[in-house]
Amino acid sequence: MTKDECKQVVLDIIAxxxxxEDLSDVKGEVALREQLDLDSMDFLDIxxxxxxxxxxxxxxxxxxxxxxxxxxxEYLTPKFNALV
Amino acid sequence: MSEHYDVAIIGAxxxxxxxxxxxxxxxKKAIILEQHNAPGGLNSxxxxxxxxxxxxxxxxxxxxxxxxxxxxxxxxLRQLRIDRAELDLIEQxxxxxxxxxxxxxxxxxxxxxxxxxxxxxxxxxxxxxxxxVAIRNYPDLDLNQxxxxxxxxxxxxxxxxxxxxxxxxxxxxxxxxxxxxxxxxQFVIMFRSIFHEGLARPAEGIRLLIRVVLDRYRKLGGIxxxxxGVKQLIAEDGKISRIVLQDGSEVTADVVLSCAGLxxxxxxxxxxxxxxxxxxxxxxxxxxxxAVYNSLPETWGWGDDxxxxxNNAERFSYRNPADPIDLRSGVICLPNNFEFxxxxxxxxxxxxxxxxxxxxxxxxxxxxxxxxxxxxxxRIQKSILPMMPPSTRExxxxxxxxxxxxxxxxxxxxxxxxxxxxxxxxxxxxxRTSWDNLFLCGTDQGYLGIVGSMLSGVVxxxxxxxxx
Numbered sequence: 320m321t322k323d324e325c326k327q328v329v330l331d332i333i334a335x336x337x338x339x340e341d342l343s344d345v346k347g348e349v350a351l352r353e354q355l356d357l358d359s360m361d362f363l364d365i366x367x368x369x370x371x372x373x374x375x376x377x378x379x380x381x382x383x384x385x386x387x388x389x390x391x392x393e394y395l396t397p398k399f400n401a402l403v
Numbered sequence: 404m405s406e407h408y409d410v411a412i413i414g415a416x417x418x419x420x421x422x423x424x425x426x427x428x429x430x431k432k433a434i435i436l437e438q439h440n441a442p443g444g445l446n447s448x449x450x451x452x453x454x455x456x457x458x459x460x461x462x463x464x465x466x467x468x469x470x471x472x473x474x475x476x477x478x479x480l481r482q483l484r485i486d487r488a489e490l491d492l493i494e495q496x497x498x499x500x501x502x503x504x505x506x507x508x509x510x511x512x513x514x515x516x517x518x519x520x521x522x523x524x525x526x527x528x529x530x531x532x533x534x535x536v537a538i539r540n541y542p543d544l545d546l547n548q549x550x551x552x553x554x555x556x557x558x559x560x561x562x563x564x565x566x567x568x569x570x571x572x573x574x575x576x577x578x579x580x581x582x583x584x585x586x587x588x589q590f591v592i593m594f595r596s597i598f599h600e601g602l603a604r605p606a607e608g609i610r611l612l613i614r615v616v617l618d619r620y621r622k623l624g625g626i627x628x629x630x631x632g633v634k635q636l637i638a639e640d641g642k643i644s645r646i647v648l649q650d651g652s653e654v655t656a657d658v659v660l661s662c663a664g665l666x667x668x669x670x671x672x673x674x675x676x677x678x679x680x681x682x683x684x685x686x687x688x689x690x691x692x693x694a695v696y697n698s699l700p701e702t703w704g705w706g707d708d709x710x711x712x713x714n715n716a717e718r719f720s721y722r723n724p725a726d727p728i729d730l731r732s733g734v735i736c737l738p739n740n741f742e743f744x745x746x747x748x749x750x751x752x753x754x755x756x757x758x759x760x761x762x763x764x765x766x767x768x769x770x771x772x773x774x775x776x777x778x779x780x781x782r783i784q785k786s787i788l789p790m791m792p793p794s795t796r797e798x799x800x801x802x803x804x805x806x807x808x809x810x811x812x813x814x815x816x817x818x819x820x821x822x823x824x825x826x827x828x829x830x831x832x833x834x835r836t837s838w839d840n841l842f843l844c845g846t847d848q849g850y851l852g853i854v855g856s857m858l859s860g861v862v863x864x865x866x867x868x869x870x871x
Contacts, residue, residue, distance in 0.1 A: 337481060339472055356472040360482055363865055367429045379870065 320399040322392035328399075329391045332368045336361055347389040369395070374402065405653040408434045408626075410868050411646055413633050413671075414662030416444020416817075417853055418845030420616045421860030422660050424483050426868045427623035434654065435625065436646070438632030438818070443613045444662065445817055445824055445846070446853050454804055456693060457609045458816075459824075461710060461736040461754065462495060464577060464596035465854040466511060466603035474600065476854055482861045489615045493741040495602040495709035500569045501790050502714050507569050511601030524566045534560035539599065541591045547833065551587040568719040573597055573712040575721045576734050576756070578851035580685045580825035582722045589830075589849070596854065602709065604741055612853070633663075636671045636841065643672070643841045658868050660834075662845035662860075665827045666820050668836065685823030686723040688810035690759035692783050695804040696751035700739050703751075703798045705791070711735040713790045724760050728779050730786040733757035751801070755783050761810040761821040776807050825851055834863045842867045 320328075330342050333355070340355050351357055362382060369375040375398050377385070384394035410426045412419045415437035426433040441447050446459035467474040469487055480487050497510035505523060509516035517535070521528040537560065553571075561567050571585070574593040579585045585593070605611040620627065632649040636659065643659045661668040666683040669676045677683065714732040721732075736754040739747065767775055810822030819826065826846035834842040844863040845856050 335484075337472070339469070339477075358473070358478065360478060360861070360865065363869065364482070367869055371429055 320396055322396050325392045325396040325399060326388045328373065329365065329385075329388060329395070332365055332372070333357070333361075335368065336364045345388060347392075348387060350386045351388065352386070373399065375399065405645065405655050406434075408432045408654060408656040410434075410658045410660060410864075411436060411654055411656035412660045412662065412844070413646075413668075414444055414845065415439075415442040415627060415629070416662050416845060416856065417446055417613075417616070418848075418856040418860035418863075419444070419660070419662040420613075420620055421479075421483060421857040422662075422844055422864040422868070423620045423625045423627075423860075424616065424623060425861055425864035427620060427625035428484065429869055431868060433625045434656070435620075435627045436631050436633055436648065436654075437627065437629050438649070439816060440630050442617060442627075442629070443609060444856075445813075445819075446609050446613075446856075447816070448608070448610050448613070451806060452804060454695065455608075455610070456806060457738075458808070460604065460609040460853065461577075461734065461738075461756070462602035462604050462741075463492070463612075463853050464593075464600065464602060465852075466492065466494060466601040475596070475858065476600070479854060479858050479861060483616070483619060483857070485615060485619060490612060491606040492603045493606050493743055495604075496707040496740050496742060498573075498602065498710040498712070499708050500572050500712045502565065502569055502572075502719070503717075505565065505569070509598060511603075513599050513601075516598055520566065524563055527561055527563050527566050530560040530562065531566070535594075535599070538591050538594050541588075548588045553585045553587050553590040554583075556587050557590075568714070570594075571721070572714055572719055572732065573710075573734075576712055578825060578855065579721065580687060580823065580830070580846075580851070581828045582686055583720065586830070589851070592850065592855065596852065604738065606743070606746070608738070609853075616857075633671055636661075636668075636838075638672050638838055641837075642839050657840060659841045660844045660860075660863055660867070661836075661841060662843075664819055664845075665829065665831060665843060665847040667818060668841070668843060668847075672838070672841075683827045683829060684820035685826050685828055686821070687721070687825060688723070688759050688761045688764075688813060688822040689756050689824055690728055690764075690779070690783075690807065690809045691754055691756045692780050693806045694753045694755075694784065694802060696753070696798060696801040697803045698798065698801045699747060699751045700737050700753070705737065705740065707740065708735075709737060709740040711790055713787070715786075715789070721758070724758050727760055727763040727775060728783065729758040730782060733783075733787070735787055735790060750803070751798075755787055757783060759810050761814070761823070764809040764811045765814065765822070767811075772809075772811065776809065780805060780807050819846075834867060 366377045409431035412435045465476040500507040520531045578593045635647040636643045637645040666677045716731040734756040738752045813822035830849035832849045848859045850859040
């Protein structure tokens with residue numbers, strides 16, 4: 320999986336959690352919280368959906384790694400690639 | 404061999420169903436155990452003589468437009484993956500706090516209340532605006548806040564005792580388990596949910612909401628057992644090891660979420676832990692009369708009041724009354740007076756809620772009870788007449804059906820100790836109990852009302868089932 324594919328996985332999950340959000344122009348380097356109306360309950364959902372849909376485990380200490388799309392890609396892409 | 408679950412939820416009320424949805428959505432094997440045959444708990448429904456009635460629901464609080472994504476109501480629906488359109492929500496017209504000689508109106512546009520405060524209490528408006536801002540900025544969802552008295556806190560903003568009472572009246576009636584005061588955290592939640600946000604109802608009433616929530620739970624594979632009361636929770640090594648059901652069968656679960664209430668849950672483990680139920684149980688219970696008319700309130704000249712929070716006494720008292728019913732204050736709800744537009748309800752409805760004494764109503768023999776219900780029904784109907792527009796007072800001939808519930812009814816159907824709808828004055832905000840895998844959820848965790856209890860279910864499931 321490439322980092323761009325990984326970002327798309329995260330965006331797809333956000334689209335499910337928050338169907339009203341406009342995700343057409345989310346900037347990779349800017350914190351998701353600053354661009355979208357996401358709170359801690361939504362971030363928990365991103366973690367839970369990653370586990371449910373992709374069997375990716377994100378321990379609570381690592382939640383900060385999901386702050387922006389870029390940091391998600393950095394952190395999650397190796398985890399996805401380790402699955403195969 | 405007993406069946407094992409990831410999570411067992413005691414009670415199919417709004418909090419239990421919401422918790423069940425969260426758990427089931429993320430693949431947890433969940434079971435909801437409900438002693439009654441109808442779901443909804445304190446917010447349920449029934450039919451009598453072919454007519455459908457709601458229990459509990461006057462209005463749902465926290466109404467905001469769909470675009471306000473940060474608002475708690477929309478967050479809740481997101482967490483439950485429920486499409487708002489399914490709830491077919493209809494907004495209130497406007498509501499009123501009616502005290503002797505003063506009427507304070509409010510609606511779903513918060514500007515109305517501010518204008519009313521400025522008109523009626525010109526010297527208080529600056530303080531009121533500061534109060535409103537402080538409430539907007541108050542940190543929310545903090546599970547570790549201790550109890551703070553709002554009576555003390557509010558005086559830095561509002562100094563006119565009449566305005567203070569008029570602000571408290573609706574917020575207490577819609578969500579205080581404490582007599583004559585509220586926890587600041589709870590006050591803030593209620594102020595936001597009623598005054599900043601607003602009131603609405605599913606067009607069809609509570610049935611629709613319960614159906615949507617139940618369907619969601621069922622489609623996720625959640626299991627629900629009705630008429631399945633929990634007899635006992637067996638504790639071993641600081642954990643709940645087995646759940647014994649009324650029929651003697653057992654289930655086991657990694658996590659148990661109890662929506663039964665604080666003293667009620669401890670009593671399920673060991674009744675001797677709750678030697679006197681009046682200790683932790685709430686003191687506040689209510690009665691409600693429901694009058695059904697074959698004409699609609701608009702034909703009586705009622706006007707736009709959806710809900711009237713009234714008080715006739717010199718000083719508003721929100722306490723367990725000495726008499727069976729306290730006629731001095733209460734809540735009148737006209738379910739017809741929401742913005743139904745071109746699809747009005749078929750019949751006229753007037754619901755009146757008053758504070759009621761558990762000990763009186765539960766102390767009666769069956770015969771005394773029926774007689775007291777008839778007597779007090781009449782007295783309540785008479786007592787609300789001064790709150791109604793003069794032209795509406797001549798519709799008694801249109802009455803086609805009545806019903807009434809009392810603390811005894813609440814206790815019978817929900818098993819809440821002392822029929823206390825808002826539960827224990829002592830809230831356990833983090834949900835933890837003396838047992839590692841047993842958590843409280845719902846009324847005694849701390850969030851009240853329909854939206855509040857569902858939020859409680861979500862938050863407790865997130866904390867104790869999903870994060871764990």
